[in-house]
Amino acid sequence: MSKFIRSLAVALSGIGFAFRTQGHMRFHMIAGLVACCLGLIVTLKPLEWAIILLAIAVVISAEMINTAVEQAVNLASPDIHPIAKTAKDVAAGAVLIAAVISAVIGLLIIGPPLWHLFF
Numbered sequence: 001m002s003k004f005i006r007s008l009a010v011a012l013s014g015i016g017f018a019f020r021t022q023g024h025m026r027f028h029m030i031a032g033l034v035a036c037c038l039g040l041i042v043t044l045k046p047l048e049w050a051i052i053l054l055a056i057a058v059v060i061s062a063e064m065i066n067t068a069v070e071q072a073v074n075l076a077s078p079d080i081h082p083i084a085k086t087a088k089d090v091a092a093g094a095v096l097i098a099a100v101i102s103a104v105i106g107l108l109i110i111g112p113p114l115w116h117l118f119f
């Protein structure tokens with residue numbers, strides 16, 4: 001197997017792990033799919049698509065980095081430790097910021113045309 005195929009395979013396996021084990025990851029993916037469906041309904045412009053897709057990618061990437069931090073912390077500190085708590089809380093905070101800002105971006109871009117479509 002070439003190095004590129006091997007790298008692709010391990011990356012896909014990481015995505016699969018996060019999808020199988022993390023409820024939040026599945027939630028973010030479904031939210032991203034809903035945003036894409038709404039984007040198709042209101043026929044977003046190319047720049048609007050770019051911003052929506054970037055927001056989806058940022059949230060999913062943040063959730064995956066959070067998962068990696070959780071796994072690494074569980075390995076390094078299976079017992080309760082204040083630094084382990086800080087590491088997990090900070091990683092979770094990163095996901096929260098990305099998700100809230102992305103939701104606002106989605107509302108700003110998709111909200112008005114969706115409103116005009118139905119009202």
Ligand SMILES: Nc1ncnc2c1ncn2[C@@H]1O[C@H](COP(=O)(O)OP(=O)(O)OP(=O)(O)O)[C@@H](O)[C@H]1O
Pocket residue numbers: 022024070077078079080081082084085088089092
């Ligand atoms: N080893 C630890 N020492 C101290 N506090 C911890 C430790 N492990 C987890 N915690 C605390 O529990 C919280 C939840 O940790 P946990 O590993 O269960 O993640 P989680 O909530 O299951 O995340 P997700 O739902 O995204 O998988 C952490 O944010 C942290 O505050």
